[in-house]
Amino acid sequence: MESHKLLTSSEMGSLWTTYMVNSMFKCFYTYGLQLVAEDEDIPPLVQEAYDQSVQNMDTIRTIFEGENFPVPVGFTEHDVNSNAKPLYDDTFFLDYLNKNGKLATPQYASFHATATRKDVRDFFAKCLTDNYQMYDKTTELMLTKGLLIRPPTISIPRHVDFVDRQTYKGSFLIFNDKRPLNAIEISHIYTNLETNLLGFMVCGGFGQTAESQKVRDFMLKGKDIAKQHIKTFSDKLLESDIQSPMTWDAATLDSTEPPFSDKLMMFLINSLIQQSVGRYGVAAGASLRNDLPAMYTKLTAEIASYANDGMDIMIDNQWMEEPPRADDRDKIIKQKN
Incomplete structure (x- = not known):
C-alpha cells in the first residue's frame, strides 16, 4: 500500500x-x-x-x-x-x-x-x-456592454527585424530611453496601470467607510500612491504617443456606512500590494529600456514601505494570522536542556 x-x-x-x-x-x-x-x-x-x-x-x-x-x-x-x-x-x-x-x-x-x-x-x-x-x-x-477598456494597439510590423550588433554596442538603441516602447513593455505598463486604477478606487471607497482613523489615513495614503503610480505609467505611455485608459472612479458612491470590517479591508489591500510587487518585478525583468527597471524599482520600494505600514496596523490590532512556519530547532534544543 x-x-x-x-x-x-x-x-x-x-x-x-x-x-x-x-x-x-x-x-x-x-x-x-x-x-x-x-x-x-x-x-x-x-x-x-x-x-x-x-x-x-x-x-x-x-x-x-x-x-x-x-x-x-x-x-x-x-x-x-x-x-x-x-x-x-x-x-x-x-x-x-x-x-x-x-x-x-x-x-x-x-x-x-x-x-x-x-x-x-x-x-x-x-x-x-x-x-x-x-x-x-x-x-x-x-x-x-462596452465597459471593457482594451489595451493599446500599435502598428503591425512590416517585416522581421534583428538587433544590429554595431548599433547595439555603439548607440545602445535598444536600451536608449528615447526609443519608443515595444509591445512587451507597453503590455506590462498598461497592466500595472490598470491594477493601480483598481487600487485607487478600492482605497477611496474603503477610506470613506473605515472606522479607525489609522485605517482611514492608511487608505488615503494608498489612494495617493496609486494616483502617483497611475500618473507615472500614463506619462510613460504618452511619451510614445499611447493613450492611457480611462478611470473607473465614477463607480465609487458617497456612502460612509462600512460594509466590511477594518480587518477585512486591510487584508484586501495587503493582498493587492503583494500582487503589485510581483507584477512590478516581472515587468522590470521583461523591460529592455534602462529607464523602466529603474522606474519599477522605485515604485516597488514605495509600495513595500506602504505595505510595512499596513502590517504594523494589522499586528497592533491582532488582525494578522500567522502562516504555518518551520520549527525553531534551537529553541527546542534549549528547552530540552
Whole structure:
C-alpha cells in the first residue's frame, strides 16, 4: 500500500493562503449579492464567485482536518455588513471579478506547480479552471456592454527585424530611453496601470467607510500612491504617443456606512500590494529600456514601505494570522536542556 503523503511546506502555505483569501471573498461577495442590481447580468456572476469561494474553503477544510491541521479563522459574518448602503455601483463588481481573474491566475498556477499530492494538485487545477472561466465570462460581458477598456494597439510590423550588433554596442538603441516602447513593455505598463486604477478606487471607497482613523489615513495614503503610480505609467505611455485608459472612479458612491470590517479591508489591500510587487518585478525583468527597471524599482520600494505600514496596523490590532512556519530547532534544543 502506498504510504500516506504528508503536506509539504509549499502545499501548507498555498492552501493556507487560498483559505484566507477565499474567506475574504466570501464576505466580499456576500455584500455584493445583497445590493439591488440595476444590471441583471451581473448578480449571477457574483453568485458564481461566491459559490466557488465556499467550495474552495470546504475543500481546504477537509484536507486540513484530515491532517489535524488547524483551520484558519479567516473572515466570518462578523466582517461584513450585508445591509450597508451601496459603496460601489454594479460595474465595480463586474470589473473586480474581471481584474481578479487576471491577478489570481498566475498565483493559482504557481500553487499548482509547487504541489505534489494529487488531491492538492487537483484542487488547484480546479481553481485555475474556475478562475479563467470567470475571466472569460466577465470579459465577454464587459465587451458586450462596452465597459471593457482594451489595451493599446500599435502598428503591425512590416517585416522581421534583428538587433544590429554595431548599433547595439555603439548607440545602445535598444536600451536608449528615447526609443519608443515595444509591445512587451507597453503590455506590462498598461497592466500595472490598470491594477493601480483598481487600487485607487478600492482605497477611496474603503477610506470613506473605515472606522479607525489609522485605517482611514492608511487608505488615503494608498489612494495617493496609486494616483502617483497611475500618473507615472500614463506619462510613460504618452511619451510614445499611447493613450492611457480611462478611470473607473465614477463607480465609487458617497456612502460612509462600512460594509466590511477594518480587518477585512486591510487584508484586501495587503493582498493587492503583494500582487503589485510581483507584477512590478516581472515587468522590470521583461523591460529592455534602462529607464523602466529603474522606474519599477522605485515604485516597488514605495509600495513595500506602504505595505510595512499596513502590517504594523494589522499586528497592533491582532488582525494578522500567522502562516504555518518551520520549527525553531534551537529553541527546542534549549528547552530540552
